Amino acid sequence: MTVRDRVALVTGASRGIGLATAGLLARLGARVAICSRHEEAVQKAAREIEQAGGGRVVALVGDVGQEADAQRLVQQTVQELGRLDILVNNAGITRDTLLLRMRDEDWQEVLRVNLEGVFRVTRAALKAMVRQHYGRIVNVTSVAGLIGNPGQANYAAAKAGIVGFTRALARELGSRGITVNAVAPGFITTDMTDVLPEAFKEEVRAHIPAGRFGTPEDVAQAVLFLASPGSSGITAEVLHVDGGFHAVAF
Numbered sequence: 644m645t646v647r648d649r650v651a652l653v654t655g656a657s658r659g660i661g662l663a664t665a666g667l668l669a670r671l672g673a674r675v676a677i678c679s680r681h682e683e684a685v686q687k688a689a690r691e692i693e694q695a696g697g698g699r700v701v702a703l704v705g706d707v708g709q710e711a712d713a714q715r716l717v718q719q720t721v722q723e724l725g726r727l728d729i730l731v732n733n734a735g736i737t738r739d740t741l742l743l744r745m746r747d748e749d750w751q752e753v754l755r756v757n758l759e760g761v762f763r764v765t766r767a768a769l770k771a772m773v774r775q776h777y778g779r780i781v782n783v784t785s786v787a788g789l790i791g792n793p794g795q796a797n798y799a800a801a802k803a804g805i806v807g808f809t810r811a812l813a814r815e816l817g818s819r820g821i822t823v824n825a826v827a828p829g830f831i832t833t834d835m836t837d838v839l840p841e842a843f844k845e846e847v848r849a850h851i852p853a854g855r856f857g858t859p860e861d862v863a864q865a866v867l868f869l870a871s872p873g874s875s876g877i878t879a880e881v882l883h884v885d886g887g888f889h890a891v892a893f
Contacts, residue, residue: 647672655734669697829885853886
């Protein structure tokens with residue numbers, strides 16, 4: 644599963660799954676651009692990756708849901724690192740509440756960042772990938788997009804949209820040497836799950852066959868496989884990284 648000398652862009656990489664993924668790719672020899680809306684956080688993440696034995700890391704600031712930023716993030720990656728082989732669409736936010744209480748802006752902002760961001764950055768990246776007849780696109784969806792989750796109608800809708808987007812784009816690009824896949828994390832130990840009540844986490848954990856929440860590194864390993872040349876025969880796939888939770892939930 645070598646990614647040595649490949650160039651990757653990982654969105655939403657200042658913490659959690661994005662940071663773990665960018666760090667793993669960098670340690671295995673990829674040149675990596677990471678982005679976040681928060682300059683201080685993304686600069687700190689870049690230093691952490693380099694200090695942990697990663698190669699060259701470029702820190703970029705931008706909002707993936709804004710067309711101008713999406714274009715610029717891809718352009719800067721190519722300018723700084725010479726090409727673009729791997730795109731990991733990880734950036735995402737939550738605005739959780741029951742639908743009866745959900746404001747228009749809660750719905751719109753989650754779809755703008757989580758779903759439109761994937762569309763905008765991917766569209767910008769395709770020019771480079773089609774030209775070189777090679778690319779690996781890995782979209783981070785969620786088990787919530789497959790089975791739903793109370794209080795997350797906006798988040799679940801966006802993540803379900805990513806699944807449809809992934810499969811449609813895989814069909815468009817199959818003859819061009821570009822694969823498009825998704826990973827669907829379940830409950831992962833990140834800032835998002837740290838705020839959940841302990842009683843709720845224990846109830847969820849009891850329904851996970853593996854008996855534990857996942858880690859960002861679990862997801863990073865799945866992304867690595869789909870981003871590597873060895874996954875060339877796999878496209879339009881959604882790889883669950885949830886300890887078997889989806890099987891029980893379905």
